[in-house]
Amino acid sequence: MTQRASASLEFAFVCSLSAGLHARPASHLAEAANEFTSECFLTNLRTGSVASLKSVLAIISADVRQSDRCIVRISGADEQAAHATLLRFIEHVLPGFDVPLTVSAISGGGVLPRVLQIADVKCCIGSSVSSGIGQGKVMLLTGLTLPSALSERAIADRDLELGQIKRSIAAVRARIREKLAHSKSSTETAVLQADLAIASDVSLAQKLIEHVSQGKSAGRAVLEAGEFFINLLRRSDSDYIRERALDVEEICLQLLQEIYGVDFQAAPVELREPSVVVAETLAPQQLLGLDRRWLKALVLEHSGATSHAVVLARSLGIPTLVGVRNARLMLSPGQEVVVDAIRGFVVTQLSPAVQRFYEREQRTLALRQEYLPLQTTGPAITSDGRTVEVAANASSYEDLSLAFEHGADGIGLFRTEMAFLRRDHAPSEDEQFAIYSEAARVAHGRPVIIRTFDLGADKAAPYLNLPVEQNPFLGYRGVRIYAEHRELLQAQLRAILRASAFGNIQIMVPMISSLEQVVQFKMEISEAREDLARKRIAFRSDIRIGIMVEVPSAGFILDQLCAEVDFFSLGTNDLNQYFLAADRDNPKVTELSNVLHPGFLRFLKKIVQEIHDAGKWVGMCGEMAAEIRHLPLLVGLGLDEISLPAAGIPAVKSAISRLSAADCERALNEMMACREKAELEELLKQAQPSGSAQPLLSKELVLLGSESKNKEEAMQEIVDAFYIAGRTDDRRRLEEALWSREAGYSTGFGYGFAAPHCKTEAVTADTIGVLKLSRAIEWGSVDSEPVNMIILFAMREPHLANRHMQVFSKLARKLMNEEFRGHLLAIENAHDMATYLAQQLEISLH
Amino acid sequence: MKIVAVTACPTGIAHTYMAAARLEKVAKTLGYEIKVETQGAMGIENRLTENDIRQAKFAIFAVDIAVEERERFNGVKVIQVPLQEALKDPHSIFAKLQP
Numbered sequence: 037m038t039q040r041a042s043a044s045l046e047f048a049f050v051c052s053l054s055a056g057l058h059a060r061p062a063s064h065l066a067e068a069a070n071e072f073t074s075e076c077f078l079t080n081l082r083t084g085s086v087a088s089l090k091s092v093l094a095i096i097s098a099d100v101r102q103s104d105r106c107i108v109r110i111s112g113a114d115e116q117a118a119h120a121t122l123l124r125f126i127e128h129v130l131p132g133f134d135v136p137l138t139v140s141a142i143s144g145g146g147v148l149p150r151v152l153q154i155a156d157v158k159c160c161i162g163s164s165v166s167s168g169i170g171q172g173k174v175m176l177l178t179g180l181t182l183p184s185a186l187s188e189r190a191i192a193d194r195d196l197e198l199g200q201i202k203r204s205i206a207a208v209r210a211r212i213r214e215k216l217a218h219s220k221s222s223t224e225t226a227v228l229q230a231d232l233a234i235a236s237d238v239s240l241a242q243k244l245i246e247h248v249s250q251g252k253s254a255g256r257a258v259l260e261a262g263e264f265f266i267n268l269l270r271r272s273d274s275d276y277i278r279e280r281a282l283d284v285e286e287i288c289l290q291l292l293q294e295i296y297g298v299d300f301q302a303a304p305v306e307l308r309e310p311s312v313v314v315a316e317t318l319a320p321q322q323l324l325g326l327d328r329r330w331l332k333a334l335v336l337e338h339s340g341a342t343s344h345a346v347v348l349a350r351s352l353g354i355p356t357l358v359g360v361r362n363a364r365l366m367l368s369p370g371q372e373v374v375v376d377a378i379r380g381f382v383v384t385q386l387s388p389a390v391q392r393f394y395e396r397e398q399r400t401l402a403l404r405q406e407y408l409p410l411q412t413t414g415p416a417i418t419s420d421g422r423t424v425e426v427a428a429n430a431s432s433y434e435d436l437s438l439a440f441e442h443g444a445d446g447i448g449l450f451r452t453e454m455a456f457l458r459r460d461h462a463p464s465e466d467e468q469f470a471i472y473s474e475a476a477r478v479a480h481g482r483p484v485i486i487r488t489f490d491l492g493a494d495k496a497a498p499y500l501n502l503p504v505e506q507n508p509f510l511g512y513r514g515v516r517i518y519a520e521h522r523e524l525l526q527a528q529l530r531a532i533l534r535a536s537a538f539g540n541i542q543i544m545v546p547m548i549s550s551l552e553q554v555v556q557f558k559m560e561i562s563e564a565r566e567d568l569a570r571k572r573i574a575f576r577s578d579i580r581i582g583i584m585v586e587v588p589s590a591g592f593i594l595d596q597l598c599a600e601v602d603f604f605s606l607g608t609n610d611l612n613q614y615f616l617a618a619d620r621d622n623p624k625v626t627e628l629s630n631v632l633h634p635g636f637l638r639f640l641k642k643i644v645q646e647i648h649d650a651g652k653w654v655g656m657c658g659e660m661a662a663e664i665r666h667l668p669l670l671v672g673l674g675l676d677e678i679s680l681p682a683a684g685i686p687a688v689k690s691a692i693s694r695l696s697a698a699d700c701e702r703a704l705n706e707m708m709a710c711r712e713k714a715e716l717e718e719l720l721k722q723a724q725p726s727g728s729a730q731p732l733l734s735k736e737l738v739l740l741g742s743e744s745k746n747k748e749e750a751m752q753e754i755v756d757a758f759y760i761a762g763r764t765d766d767r768r769r770l771e772e773a774l775w776s777r778e779a780g781y782s783t784g785f786g787y788g789f790a791a792p793h794c795k796t797e798a799v800t801a802d803t804i805g806v807l808k809l810s811r812a813i814e815w816g817s818v819d820s821e822p823v824n825m826i827i828l829f830a831m832r833e834p835h836l837a838n839r840h841m842q843v844f845s846k847l848a849r850k851l852m853n854e855e856f857r858g859h860l861l862a863i864e865n866a867h868d869m870a871t872y873l874a875q876q877l878e879i880s881l882h
Numbered sequence: 883m884k885i886v887a888v889t890a891c892p893t894g895i896a897h898t899y900m901a902a903a904r905l906e907k908v909a910k911t912l913g914y915e916i917k918v919e920t921q922g923a924m925g926i927e928n929r930l931t932e933n934d935i936r937q938a939k940f941a942i943f944a945v946d947i948a949v950e951e952r953e954r955f956n957g958v959k960v961i962q963v964p965l966q967e968a969l970k971d972p973h974s975i976f977a978k979l980q981p
Contacts, residue, residue: 818970848899
């Protein structure tokens with residue numbers, strides 16, 4: 037195939053590599069070519085581009101794909117040897133580099149709402165760390181910016197700059213070689229080799245020298261040469277080659293660091309229109325440098341949820357996704373995208389269906405913001421005037437914002453174990469401080485009770501080396517392990533104290549069974565205080581200190597404990613199982629581990645009484661508080677606060693307002709005297725508040741004149757209405773439950789009606805929704821007719837105990853009645869519809 | 883002619899009861915005497931007694947799941963159809979009732 041040309045040797049070949057002549061073979065090819073002094077050029081006959089075979093970047097930029105015909109020309113002193121070597125390499129070595137192309141386009145079938153699924157949108161998936169939705173043009177934030185102060189500095193001496201370029205290249209190469217020598221895996225070695233090839237690239241060096249010769253500073257030369265190659269590589273259709281742009285960026289960044297020092301301050305990026313900033317990672321000062329008016333969302337490739345920039349983005353309310361793989365490649369600069377940091381993806385094609393979905397979504401979010409607080413703000417006060425604080429239990433940042441969204445008066449229990457588990461080292465003081473101060477900030481002055489770590493054999497962190505135990509609940513856990521892990525405790529106490537400077541933070545210690553433990557714990561707090569005071573770090577000196585009451589012995593030394601602490605919180609799960617000697621996870625004895633035991637109620641009453649007599653505060657954060665039917669008992673006990681998972685708060689607040697404290701006290705006294713469980717249950721039933729916070733049907737859930745265009749949109753519209761009215765916090769789960777029922781066969785039962793339904797805990801209460809369409813839509817009904825009217829049944833309570841099942845079945849039967857259907861179709865406003873249905877089903881709208 | 887029927891679907895919230903109502907209505911227009919037991923989310927309702935079943939000429943099962951206490955129907959002629967049939971075309975179910 038080779039032939040002698042006039043001034044050079046040349047040969048032709050056809051590229052057989054399925055991924056084309058990508059970085060790895062290119063770097064080996066360049067290595068081979070660099071063995072010779074002759075000039076070696078490759079011409080891609082498809083594109084006409086000519087590249088030096090001595091430059092990896094040039095070879096990659098030539099974009100040689102599978103089946104492309106190419107010509108190699110060699111001329112110079114050792115051209116014969118070079119020809120033989122390169123020909124052998126291309127014919128025999130190159131085919132060994134064949135790697136299948138990895139497809140990096142991700143489709144988000146699982147997470148996409150149905151409306152978007154059927155619109156066939158493309159998206160990149162990530163994890164949301166700051167909720168919200170933002171739309172704007174992609175702005176890639178590269179590390180490749182000059183130091184702000186030095187960007188336009190005039191250069192004094194061209195040779196000096198040239199020397200700096202050469203020194204930097206040498207230093208970067210030396211550093212990569214050093215890493216190569218210690219490389220532990222073949223993957224790492226391959227990556228480093230590719231990096232080394234770029235750092236050694238002759239084209240790159242040539243470009244750099246060219247720029248400096250034109251009078252540019254070393255830094256600017258790196259910047260411009262970098263941008264030149266990055267743009268060249270980015271234009272490729274091949275994902276593999278586009279990824280090399282990141283390698284070039286990395287090498288150029290290293291060169292800049294050599295020139296200006298590692299921590300140079302990059303010049304701020306200017307935003308001039310609604311923008312979505314896309315970056316590998318972001319420094320807090322970089323984020324602060326962005327114009328907030330135009331910054332609509334952040335997309336980061338890095339996957340940390342606790343980095344400073346992420347914490348900052350949250351506090352600024354910027355929708356943020358992290359862990360979006362190859363975001364800088366998938367998203368092109370200037371491209372209009374929607375960042376959905378509620379569901380965790382970036383939509384890259386804004387078709388009319390997508391635009392319509394997000395217009396509706398913005399409306400839904402705005403309405404929920406308006407509607408939800410109406411239901412939940414303000415304290416819960418019984419009909420006879422006693423205020424009960426209703427707080428939330430939380431274990432993460434997400435729990436916190438959800439808590440206050442649902443009207444929590446505070447955080448009654450902030451569990452800190454999460455940060456300690458599933459990792460191989462303890463969280464640092466700073467990491468914990470970031471979480472706790474965030475909690476203080478989100479709470480806006482409302483109390484946040486932070487419980488120090490409650491770790492034990494059942495919640496083991498590997499670095500604690502906790503022994504395996506027969507019975508971890510009676511073992512080495514909670515406060516009992518603090519003496520052995522003092523450093524861990526001190527770090528946490530310092531973090532909590534530091535956060536106390538930013539809000540109403542309180543400390544609570546778990547598993548207290550004796551006075552000595554409390555005294556010791558307070559000494560630990562004093563030490564942490566002194567430590568901070570020495571370092572002149574701010575904290576609140578009068579921080580409130582409390583204990584969990586979960587070991588029965590604590591309930592019998594309350595006079596002593598009240599002298600030492602400010603508040604108490606009843607951890608009823610453990611307290612009950614220790615009190616009744618019954619394991620709640622053992623099915624044989626679950627019957628016995630029951631908070632509705634007259635003895636247990638008496639015990640609780642005694643505890644609350646004694647704490648109040650001493651003038652101290654007492655709340656409850658155990659599961660007993662999470663079950664709404666227990667509310668008359670809790671109010672009857674006279675608790676100052678009850679703390680439960682956020683979703684239940686609106687219902688609990690509403691129920692408290694419908695209870696009388698005096699009646700509850702009477703009911704509790706009667707229950708404490710009960711001889712039989714059935715009797716106690718009956719009394720509890722009678723003590724329930726009248727009415728309901730969330731009636732089966734309400735006007736907000738009747739939507740008339742819907743403009744939905746298809747089944748997916750209609751279903752989404754009802755689910756959104758549930759969300760706005762606080763009937764669900766998890767739209768995706770509700771939607772999936774409805775669709776999984778629909779997958780059996782369509783719920784379109786004919787006559788233009790459909791009755792979608794589901795049983796799911798994604799709804800906060802049993803609920804009926806109504807949607808009447810302006811234009812009939814396809815539903816796949818049994819009679820093949822389109823649907824005008826949708827009646828949706830969502831059930832939360834378990835089947836057999838369900839109070840509303842009679843209503844559901846009555847409604848189902850009535851829907852078979854032509855006259856009833858005719859009535860529904862004729863009604864023109866939501867209020868009349870709700871009233872008519874309520875009357876027909878004999879239910880209350882309140 | 884007396885007929886008994888059972889309706890049941892997996893969720894047992896809506897279709898079980900819709901089918902029951904529909905079968906009752908169509909039976910009436912055709913001049914049959916029918917009693918429909920629902921096996922829904924509330925368990926068995928309007929339970930068919932031994933007497934009901936003994937007197938019935940046919941049993942219609944409009945079900946998507948197994949019928950509870952199936953043994954009660956031993957010795958009765960059973961016409962079983964998917965529940966959807968009772969909503970889609972109940973007349974065709976009754977048309978199958980040939981002695």
